[in-house]
Amino acid sequence: MSQAFVREKEGGEAFEDLPDRPISPHTNFVTPEGLAQIEAEVARFQAEFAALGPDSKAETARVTRDLHYWTARLGTAKLVEPISADDVRFGSTVEIKREEGGRQNFRIVGEDEADPAKGSIAYVSPMAKALIGKTAGDVVEVNGHDVEIIAVR
Missing domain, CATH: 1.10.287.180 (Transcription elongation factor, GreA/GreB, N-terminal domain)
Structure with a gap:
């Protein structure tokens, strides 16, 4: 059939079937x-x-x-x-020192609240997975780089 005889969707109808947002x-x-x-x-x-x-x-x-x-x-x-603990857990704020000497603070949170630019990372991120269960003074490898845990709050 020629395209000339196919009814086109009217304005907005193409958006009626938006795919669902993926759920983790x-x-x-x-x-x-x-x-x-x-x-x-x-x-x-x-x-x-x-x-x-x-x-x-x-x-x-x-x-x-x-x-x-x-x-x-x-x-x-x-x-x-939140609970007070010496080791890194969900909800902890962790201060780390990178190999090159730079320091950062991250709070380990849920996926929907994670915002690395604002200092929060998802508990399923490689950084959080490497840090969870560790304590101040531990050195962990993240993506081929060593980071030292300075403090856990």
């Missing part, structure tokens, strides 16, 4: 702050959805997809309360 296969551990972030995202998308009009097909598809994602993440969230 890892356990959804969250800090208290991470849980609050997820709850805030659910509330925000619920409010956005309620405010949408019937002509906002593309926006409805986007908001529905994001609301589905955050609702699923809220439903699987496993809160990990």
